[in-house]
Amino acid sequence: MPNIRKLDPTTSPMHHLGAELRRYREAAGLTQDQLGGKVYCTGSLIGQYETARKIPTRRFTMQLDDVLNTGGALLRLLDMALCFQVPLQAKEIDDLEAEAAQAYFFEPSVVHGLLQTKGYAQEVLGVLHKDELSAKLANRLDRQLILERQNPALIWVILGEAALHQVVGGREIMRSQLAHLLAFRDHRAVHIQVLPFTAGAHVGLTGAFTLFRFRNGPDLAFSEGYEAGHLTANPEDITARTLRYAHLQAAALSIQDSADLIARVMEERYGTQS
Known part of the structure; x- marks a missing residue:
């Protein structure tokens, strides 16, 4: 039809x-x-x-x-x-995540939604809209199914170290969340780097953003907003965001050193789970 x-x-x-x-x-x-x-x-x-x-x-x-x-x-x-920024709602971003061949995320202060545990996601999503929490939580967990596909997209995530220290939902939820991040160490498509506090001033200080690449379509860049994010396919913007992401990758810890830092924060800050 x-x-x-x-x-x-x-x-x-x-x-x-x-x-x-x-x-x-x-x-x-x-x-x-x-x-x-x-x-x-x-x-x-x-x-x-x-x-x-x-x-x-x-x-x-x-x-x-x-x-x-x-x-x-x-x-x-x-x-x-292509020169305009287009406002997008959450459902449209979910569709882009599902269709992308490669996705590059920078999150300075929170664990990205694709990597969140149920407990962590529930705390994040329930801050303002507890009446819609069940539906939003189910949708977030459904989004994560793209990581389990037979041929998953390449997912690269740079997290600010603040995301490891910001206590969301309590010590047990945080320990579980950081353990979940460590579980991706051997994932064939998901790669996690941490941008440490010691990096000082960096090109990501203006906030979170995402780059999407597709097999049969132009590259897209997405920036977060309070009510709706904004998408652009402007080649100049894509080039600028790609360069910005490359600088963040260079300033971040290696994948192995990032995992070591996550494990150290998990043990030192959140202790043994009761």
Whole structure:
């Protein structure tokens, strides 16, 4: 069945691009499947582009322009859309995590959601919205299933040392959480580094951010916000965030030294679990 999600072109440039792609396709008298056949993809993928659920590459957009005889209109819209930051809700970020081939996370003061234990996640999510806690907790734990896939994405996480010391939910929950982090030492796809207090001033002082890389789509960068985060595919922003992440990796402890620090904090700060 074709994807006919209703879009408001005034919501964002990416929605405008999707709406225009649909308009050009319908003007050409093509179904999503028929257009997909002409550009060597599925109709479902065309539907995801039309509903702004995915961002097409420039090369693919040029193919669409050629087939639909738009005079390059779609590529011009894509270039404009990539320059804007798009607000995203939590569910949309979950979808990006699930689809990414690689994801790079920086969290200066809290353990990232994909690595949280149930007890830790419950404390974090219940700070303001206890009435919605059950649903939010179930969703967070479901997100972590991507780590158990047969071919999981590459996940790289840099945690600020503060995340190890900030007591969330008490000593037992923290000990369990740090032990859970140590359990990833031999994971084939998850790599954890700790940015120590001794690193001093660093390029991550402005806050948490994420980089997503996809097999069939442009790289994306995501920055956290209180109510909604913001996503960008602007190549200049991606380059700047990639450089920032490389600096953080260089300033952080090695994976082995990070595990040693986590184990030391677990024993010295949280002691033996009762």
